[in-house]
Amino acid sequence: EVQLLESGGGLVQPGESLRLSCAASGFTFRSNAMTWVRQAPGKGLEWVSSISHSGGTTFYADSVRGRFAISRDNSKNTLYLQMNSLRAEDTAIYYCANQYSSGWSFYYFDYWGQGTLVTVSS
């Protein structure tokens, strides 16, 4: 059974940093692309960042590029999201998800974690 378990969320002040983790199990993590998607309170879904199976290729939404960094440790089956210079508008539930991929093509998200809440407020 595929399981994705996010952690690391919490309350931080504007300008501070936070690192999210997503522990994966039940599938061959090192073979799959992964992604982060967020959802502000009462709002829709927003794709944040994706990373290839090897970690060598990354993609970012304009809203987070230069502030957030996605990475992975395939030896630990763990995905990360380093979030710096946080703003109030980054407040959201952050979901990690497995992204179906084939070769160098990225597709849809098929398995999701339950999310971790990040609140940016003074």
Place this chain on the structure above:
Amino acid sequence: EIVMTQSPATLSVSPGERATLSCRASQSVSGNLAWYQQKPGQAPWLLIYGASTRASGIPARFSGSGSGTEFTLTISSLQSEDFAVYYCLQYKDWPLTFGGGTKVEIK
């Protein structure tokens, strides 16, 4: 950026009736479209990918159609567990973009 527009924002349907949800892309995404269901307090759940392929375990009452810029999710006979918010996602180009969602509520 490809903008995804879903309509209507809210759909009121009686149990057992058909629901038809629309998703429009600002430019062609070919068949690179997925549909998700999200219930309150839960993560999204994949229903459809490739515009029309049901994900594993998804009941046959869910069907997807369309290509290019116009897509439809049809729920043939709404069950109580189908009342939720539905999102479309295009994965043709970066940045990947979701529609704003359609809430299917009990009439």
